[in-house]
Amino acid sequence: MAALAVPGAWPWALGAVALNHAMLTTAGMMPRSPWLGPNLSCLPETSAQCRQVALTFDDGPDPTLTPQVLALLERHGARASFFLIGERARRHPDLVRALLAAGHTAENHTDTHPLHFAALGMAAQRRQIERAQAAIEAVGGQPRYFRPPAGLRSPLLYPVLARLGLRHASWSRRGADGLLSDPARILRRLQGTQAGDVLLLHDGTWRPRGGRPPLLTVLPRLLAQLREQALEAVPLPDPEV
């Protein structure tokens, strides 16, 4: 308010507002940054000491990919967290039940996966999250974490999550398997995986060029690599209070 009384201070005040806005926007476009609010991007120290790595899959459940991912995880004795899209969970409730029965966790990845999620107002963000939460809870899941589409978020997200009792989760390493089609390139991105990492992969439909989804080549090799490193694949832990 002091700046309003001193016309000469206006450019500075406006500059400060613009800078503040630019910083918030930049922080929101950096999925792993902790600047806007609590963000789980790697596992707590105790999990890392136990040589654990969290496996996370976004964008499912998908009737083609998800059952194959579940079979691969079972074969390798691995467990994971699935960040589900609410409308897909409603369409494929049996897949959600199957992943829960296998000891994986179902987490929240919005209801319809709008790519402009970070630009939505608070009420629209809340609707997206609430509907997905209801869809997953209706089949027995209990999401503890939320991950926005492409990891992009605005500061409006945090009051919404606090109200719904959810935590924001990102990742420490991602395969970019939604963008890349070459399994070798995806695996190279995951090569330096170490204890405490949160890995991001996708079990949503593989559309770009049809053919065999690269995840089906990547996942068995990744799980074998983790075993060689004596790393245990686990779901995201219960949030620390």
Ligand SMILES: [Zn+2]
């Ligand atoms: Zn997604």
